[in-house]
Amino acid sequence: MNEAAPLPEAAVVAEKLTKRYGSLTAVEDLSFSVAPGEIVGFLGPNGAGKSTTMRILSGTMSGTSGRASIWGVSVALDPAGAKRHLAYMPENNPLPEDLRVEEYLTLRARLKDVDPSRVGERVRKVMDDCDLTRRASGRLIGQLSKGFRQRVGIADALLAEPKVVILDEPTIGLDPHQILGIRDLIRSLRGKMAVLISSHILHEVEQVCDKVVIINRGRLVAQGRTEDLRRELLPEVSFTIVTRADEAALLAACRTIEAAATVAALPSADGWNSFRISLPTGSSARETLAGALIAAGISLREIAEDRFGLEDIFLAATRRTPGEARRS
Amino acid sequence: MRHFRTLLAHELRSAALSWSTWAAAGLFLALMGGIHFFALVEGSRAPSDRTPVESTLWFFWLPLLCVLPLLTMRTFAEERRSGTLAALLTTPASATAVVWAKFLSTWIVWVVFWLLFTLFPFLTVQRLGTPGDTRLGDPAILWGGLCFIAISGLLHVAIGILCSCVTRSSALAALLAFISLLAMTAAGGAMESLPIESWEWLGWLREPAAHLRTFGHLQDFAAGILDSRPIILYSTGTLLCLGLAVLSVEGQE
Numbered sequence: 001m002n003e004a005a006p007l008p009e010a011a012v013v014a015e016k017l018t019k020r021y022g023s024l025t026a027v028e029d030l031s032f033s034v035a036p037g038e039i040v041g042f043l044g045p046n047g048a049g050k051s052t053t054m055r056i057l058s059g060t061m062s063g064t065s066g067r068a069s070i071w072g073v074s075v076a077l078d079p080a081g082a083k084r085h086l087a088y089m090p091e092n093n094p095l096p097e098d099l100r101v102e103e104y105l106t107l108r109a110r111l112k113d114v115d116p117s118r119v120g121e122r123v124r125k126v127m128d129d130c131d132l133t134r135r136a137s138g139r140l141i142g143q144l145s146k147g148f149r150q151r152v153g154i155a156d157a158l159l160a161e162p163k164v165v166i167l168d169e170p171t172i173g174l175d176p177h178q179i180l181g182i183r184d185l186i187r188s189l190r191g192k193m194a195v196l197i198s199s200h201i202l203h204e205v206e207q208v209c210d211k212v213v214i215i216n217r218g219r220l221v222a223q224g225r226t227e228d229l230r231r232e233l234l235p236e237v238s239f240t241i242v243t244r245a246d247e248a249a250l251l252a253a254c255r256t257i258e259a260a261a262t263v264a265a266l267p268s269a270d271g272w273n274s275f276r277i278s279l280p281t282g283s284s285a286r287e288t289l290a291g292a293l294i295a296a297g298i299s300l301r302e303i304a305e306d307r308f309g310l311e312d313i314f315l316a317a318t319r320r321t322p323g324e325a326r327r328s
Numbered sequence: 329m330r331h332f333r334t335l336l337a338h339e340l341r342s343a344a345l346s347w348s349t350w351a352a353a354g355l356f357l358a359l360m361g362g363i364h365f366f367a368l369v370e371g372s373r374a375p376s377d378r379t380p381v382e383s384t385l386w387f388f389w390l391p392l393l394c395v396l397p398l399l400t401m402r403t404f405a406e407e408r409r410s411g412t413l414a415a416l417l418t419t420p421a422s423a424t425a426v427v428w429a430k431f432l433s434t435w436i437v438w439v440v441f442w443l444l445f446t447l448f449p450f451l452t453v454q455r456l457g458t459p460g461d462t463r464l465g466d467p468a469i470l471w472g473g474l475c476f477i478a479i480s481g482l483l484h485v486a487i488g489i490l491c492s493c494v495t496r497s498s499a500l501a502a503l504l505a506f507i508s509l510l511a512m513t514a515a516g517g518a519m520e521s522l523p524i525e526s527w528e529w530l531g532w533l534r535e536p537a538a539h540l541r542t543f544g545h546l547q548d549f550a551a552g553i554l555d556s557r558p559i560i561l562y563s564t565g566t567l568l569c570l571g572l573a574v575l576s577v578e579g580q581e
Contacts, residue, residue, distance in 0.1 A: 060414050080420045088418045094411030098342070110334040111419040 008072040011036045011164045011194030012057060017066035019052050019218075026052045027218040030066070034211075036163065037191040041205035041212040042198040043314055049218035050198045051091050054168050057196070058088035071163045084113060087157035091168040093149060097142030101132055101152055104141060105159060112160035126155040130185065147178035154185060165189065167197045171204060183208055206310040214317040222317035226310055233316040234308050236278045237286055240266065241293075242302040243273055250275055253296035257288055272301055331421040335429035343437050352398040356391050356441045363387045364448045379466055381449050382550060385473040386543070389513050391441070392484060393506055399437060400488025401502035403430045404577065409496040413577070423577040427489065427570055435485045439478050446470060469550045476549035480542070483562040484509055486569035493576040513542050 010033035019027040027049040034040045044050050055061040057068050059079040068075040071085035096104060102123060109119045127133045130151040136144055141152060150170060157165050170186070171179045179201070186208050189195050199205050205212060206226060214222040214229075222229055243250065247263055254261035258279050266274035279286055290303055343349045367383040370376070376383070407413035416426060449470055491504035545558040 058418055060417055080422065083418065083420045086418075090411065090415060090418070092411065094415050096410075096412050098345070107334065107338055108419065111331055111416075111421045113330075113420055 007036055010034060011038070011071055012166075012196055013067070013069045014053065014057065015067040017053060017056060017068060018064045019049070019056060019061070020064045025218055027056070027063070027215075030215060030218065030220055032213045032220060032223050034164070034194045034196055036194050038211060039186065039190055039195040039197065039209045041209035041310075042196055042215075043202070043205065043212055043310075044198075044215040045318055048215050048318075050215065051168055052218075053215070054088070054166050054196070054198065055090070058086060058090075058166055059083055060088070060090075084160075085163040086166065087112075087160065087162040087164070088166045089153045089157045089168060089170060091172075093153035093170075095141045095149060095152060097140065099141055100138055101141060101144070102127070102137045104152065105155060108156050109159050114160050122159055122161075126158045129158065129188075130155040131181065146173045147175065150174060150178070150182065154182065158189075162193060164194045164196070167195065169198055169200070171199060171201055179204065202310040202314055212310065212313075214314060216318045222313070226313065229313045229317070230308055231281045233313050235281055237281055237308075238276050238278045238306045239289060240302070240304050240306060241275045241277060241300060243275070243293075243298055243300050244271075245298040246273065247275065249296070249298060250277070250293070253293050253298055254279075254289070256296070257292045276306070331419075332425040332429055335421060335425055336432055339429050339433035340436065343433055348398065348402065349437060352395050353441060353444070355398070356395045357444060359391050359394065360384065360387075360445045361448055363390070364445075364452075368452065379469060380452070381466060381470050381473070384448075385469070385477075385546065385550065388473075388477055388546065389542075392513065393509055395441070396438060396484055396488055396509065397491075397502040397505035399434050400485060400492050400505055401498040402492070403434060403489055404492040404573075405495050405498045405501040408493075409498075417577070423574050427493075427573045427577060431485060431489050431570055431573075434489065435481055438481050438485055442474055442477050442481075446474070468552060472550040472552055473546060476546045479549075479559060479562050480545065483565040483569065484512075486566040486573070487512065490569045490573045490576070493573045512540075515540050515542075 012034035014033070015031050017027055017030040018025070030049070030053060032040075042050055042054070052061065056063045057070065057075060059075045059082055062076065070082040073082040073085065075082045099107070105123045105126065106119060109122055110116070114122050124133070127137055132148065132151055132155060136148050136152070141149065144152065150173075154167070154170060157167065167186070171182050174182065183204060186195060186197065190210070197205070197209065209226075211225055212223065212229065213220065222233060224232070241250070245253075247265055251261070251263045254263060254277055260280050262278045264276045264278070266276055268274050277289065279289070286305075290300070293300060293303075364380065364384045367380040370383070371380045378386070404413065407416070413426075417423065487508045488501075488505040491508060492498075492501040495501050495504065539557060539561055545555075548555055548558070
């Protein structure tokens with residue numbers, strides 16, 4: 001009887017990864033992990049070391065020190081074993097121009113140890129999933145648009161049903177329709193494969209990923225769920241309020257529920273005053289603010305919580321030093 | 329091994345569909361056809377020790393220097409430039425399988441070119457020869473010479489592959505291969521023509537120089553003399569070049 005292989009605790013592990021080119025340190029002491037079935041965004045400014053880290057994890061580059069493993073297999077000690085569990089789509093997705101899509105995917109399936117009897121079936125499946133069958137299967141890759149080339153790259157990544165998929169900038173250069181398609185495709189992988197995805201489109205990452213890892217100058221500056229990072233990196237929540245009341249009345253009302261509350265005036269119009277009320281993250285006053293203002297006799301035309309997105313988290317994280325990141 | 333077979337089949341197919349292979353084949357056949365024609369004309373004018381086939385094979389260095397670099401230059405340099413080599417190495421296929429598949433496919437194409445060349449002496453004998461007269465195309469000389477070209481071709485192709493591994497530019501790879509093959513082909517002859525005998529301090533070169541006589545090897549093979557020393561020279565040289573090529577592919581970052 002076949003026993004299923006035990007599920008490793010982490011599908012991807014980077015432990016104190018360091019990569020140096022002479023005196024230049026591209027990645028330093030970088031540690032993070034990706035759980036099986038989890039989709040993780042890998043973020044950082046240009047030159048932060050994202051692609052270098054992904055190349056080390058995929059076994060196409062060796063690290064100077066540290067440990068990388070894919071599905072419990074050390075990338076340095078058993079690169080072929082690690083590659084059997086992994087699919088990696090590099091930045092710019094290099095593809096042979098002179099092959100047809102179906103030929104290319106068939107070749108890749110054979111090289112990725114797909115059961116020979118299932119090669120045709122797998123190629124058809126990924127071409128269907130990536131919407132390539134109807135419009136691109138018989139065309140030369142060199143004749144395809146950027147969007148279709150990206151789809152070919154992702155189809156290649158999914159061919160051998162790997163445990164881990166690493167995608168370096170999969171949506172770069174795509175139009176909004178294509179980005180939506182790729183986003184849905186990646187989202188459909190949740191629970192089936194661990195996905196590590198780097199992107200500069202933070203909105204995309206926020207929509208798709210369970211967790212983010214943010215690096216800057218080769219070092220980890222933040223990692224975790226977006227909501228947790230929001231609490232950690234953004235110490236305040238704020239509300240925009242439009243009212244007839246003045247600043248003093250508003251501050252007095254806020255202070256009855258949260259002593260640390262602050263009020264700042266915003267540009268006003270039409271005889272209405274606009275203010276920004278800031279409260280510490282996690283303050284219980286967040287839920288009771290509107291009620292407290294009404295109870296204090298303040299008439300409100302509008303009250304809205306300011307939403308801080310991943311962009312704000314990213315900016316806050318990349319501003320802080322690695323030392324601060326470690327302490328937190 | 330399965331990856332090697334898959335890669336070899338892919339490389340052979342790519343070579344068969346590539347315009348550059350057909351251009352190289354055209355150039356090769358034009359060169360060798362021209363040389364054979366002039367050898368026939370020369371043979372008809374004055375008696376010679378060599379048959380036209382022997383004279384033609386003597387010019388094997390010309391396609392070696394002009395055509396073989398065209399076959400080997402793109403093997404790795406182009407793939408490194410476009411990034412497809414890095415993508416290939418993300419699969420479980422090893423660098424060794426990749427290097428050997430590209431090497432063997434190029435060698436097969438090179439041998440097929442030379443087999444195509446046999447059409448010239450064959451057609452000459454068919455059209456101009458008389459039964460029993462082997463002067464126009466002695467099969468023993470022809471096949472002996474082709475054996476030399478196939479065996480030495482292992483090393484020549486391996487040198488071209490190694491040159492293609494160390495650069496991202498196909499043109500530079502071709503130039504490096506040209507210089508390396510020229511040096512290798514000419515080395516034995518050049519060393520033989522040096523007055524080594526009179527230079528005592530160069531006496532140790534006498535033995536290696538004797539082993540590097542490329543044209544001497546051709547003469548031996550064409551005469552049916554099967555010496556194991558050149559076979560060992562070409563096979564160990566091939567393994568060395570391919571080993572370095574594997575290290576170069578594995579080490580590229």
